[in-house]
Amino acid sequence: MGSHRRRPPSGFDRGVNAAGITGIAVTVMSVAAAALGAVPAAAAPKDDTRAEVDRLYTQAEKATEAFNKADERAGTLRKEVSTTQDRIARQQERINTMRDALGSLAGAQYRAGGLDPSLALLFSDNPAEYLDKAAALDRINAHQAGELKDLQVAMRDLAQVREEATAELAELEKSTKAVARHKRTVEQKLAKARILLNSLPSAERAAYDRASRSGRSDLPELGGVTPASGRAAAALAAARSALGRPYVWGANGPGGFDCSGLMQWSYRQAGVGLPRTSQEQRYAGRQVPLSQAQPGDLVTYRSDASHVAMYAGNGQVIHAPYPGAPVRYDPVGMMPISSVTRV
Known part of the structure; x- marks a missing residue:
């Protein structure tokens, strides 16, 4: 794989290579000492500053990954809720269509049903044809009534799913906002840390920035x-x-x-x-x-x-x-x- 020789630490968990306040020579000595794990006492305040910045970087990244996860889940749930709502709309449209058809059929039956069925059969010119139509009508009624019942059950189930999904989405969006608020808090801390770093003498700030940007391009x-x-x-x-x-x-x-x-x-x-x-x-x-x-x-x-x-x-x-x-x-x-x- 090639050499894995440990280079001077860099990234979120880097040690501090900042110098004391006594000049460039002390800065170089502090950097070397920090690389060996021995930090002069005079550099401790700078070490504390850098440790705090690294801690805030770590918190910020963890918050970002938590936000990414919550946002991804919310996006997935939004799609599911949208799909469910479309299914409910299609089911409702089918039910309305069936209701219209059943209403027309009921009206026709009412208009033709002035006579008792037995009398209608008695006065029918073609009793066999009448019986065939009556049997077919019964089958149609039973089929459509059953289909309507099934669709009504499905609509109730889908409505429940939509309600649950909407509630879960609201919870996830609330969680995402909470993570975003946490991120803003961390960003504020990072800004305060940057202000603190900017208060250091220019030579020390430059040394810190070089250590903080030790990556390669x-x-x-x-x-x-x-x-x-x-x-x-x-x-x-x-x-x-x-x-x-x-x-x-x-x-x-x-x-x-x-x-x-x-x-x-x-x-x-x-x-x-x-x-x-x-x-x-x-x-x-x-x-x-x-x-x-x-x-x-x-x-x-x-x-x-x-x-x-x-x-x-x-x-x-x-x-x-x-x-x-x-x-x-x-x-x-x-x-x-x-x-x-x-x-």
Whole structure:
């Protein structure tokens, strides 16, 4: 698969490489110390700031995936409710038509029914024909009455389904709004964190920004490893074509992406339909060990699979990292790996 040498952390769970406030020399020493896991005491406040920003990035991404799932379910339910309403309308139209037919038949029977049936038979010029018509009429009445009853039962059932679906849709829409409110709260926290970062001296802010944007935009060497299939190769090519496009909440292309949106869009270009969320994408194929990862495989992160990327070869993944960072390459070990899935 190529080298998986751990690079300096990047992404949502990166450690802090910010410097103290004593100048560029201290900044460089702090970065080196942070890479070795030993952070000077003077850098602790900056470490706390960065840890808070990373925590907020993680919260935001989890909220985005929860929003994507709720939105997908709501969309599916909207279609089901629409289909059910169409079925009810068609059934109602059929019932109305049958009622009209039965009303016409009843009127005809009333107009022809002035005589007792036995007298009508007695005075009939053709008793056999009369009996045949009467029997046929009885069969028609029984058939139409039964059909009407069945349709009425079906209409009640469909009305119940519509009511249940509408209630569920309202609940899902309420849930989606709650997730959206949570996202707005996180965005506000991110904005506050950015204000805090902007209050740092320019040299320290530049050092933080470099560490926060340590991903690559150039094409990494694949290390001689080929994609697992033609569709994986096509999906990887699509993901590469999205390099530099922005991270956008809840977006699945082509102008912007969140993490799972990029995976879904890339595989769609290869003719493969993936689920919407990173948690569902984790089970969209066969799981393989990281040591056997091939370009095009999906790599999910954290125990809850709340982030997903695509393996690109040579220890690199391509992904939509977080707000403010465009689609880019990062080391595959940028955060704890949950699974590797071959689609």
